[in-house]
Amino acid sequence: MNSIAAEPAVTARRLPGDLAIWFFILAEMLAFAVFFAAYAFARASHVEEFNQYQQTLDLNAGALNTVLLITGSWFVALAVQAAHRDEQADISRNLLLGWLCGAGFLVVKCFEYAGKFGAGITLSTNTFYMFYISLTFFHFMHVILGMVILTVLWKQSRKGVYGRYDANGLESGAAYWHMVDLLWIVLFPLVYVMR
């Protein structure tokens, strides 16, 4: 008990961004958790089907998209660091690079969808494709929303809104973008690789 009182007062713990965005992130993550579990349990009763059709997915495209989202997330984290250092030009530049990674993700995904839809695959083809299309498309929409947010942040950063004393909006948007990355980190092995 004494040791608690004797502990030095370390730097105050701080939640980046607005509290509200973290509640929103949590809600989104719970929705995806249900979706991921639904995929895994549906697979348990269709193992052969899932294993067979999983092999029709483009592993390279999935891995490339993982690289793009992680790198995009990294750029946005660098933008937040730049804001804490008050380096205005660095904030905008890193946000733009993060946005471009997101755009790259969408392009790769569109090629993937074009291949699948071109082959006549739809939501009703089978259980595996139902999950593949709905899960990845649900995530796809989150990437689009993340890019809308990054666009707003980039515009604001060009006006010099963010800096050492106020990076709240930037941190909130960044947290959402990292969540999009975090979700894909689970989605990629689950849908493309695990068998």
Added chain:
Amino acid sequence: MVFLKNPINRAWLVLMIATAITWYLGEVGAAGTGAIVGMLLIAFVKGRLVILDFMELRQAPRMWRLLLEGWMLLVGSLILLAYWLSLR
């Protein structure tokens, strides 16, 4: 190396290596209990790096850090349970 002094850069590097490992496991068609546990562990390590370094929750109030890390554990456990059921 100056690059590695920034924890965010270190996190990015580890995330890239981890992604390459998952890609490789898919490429060689790794399957079964060992592969599934390995991939889930890799995903957990990756998720934690995003949570702690990118989201900056390492210095955040503990509740938030635990909520997000707990989410990773919950999702990983549910997937593991479902795959275990499928292997029986």
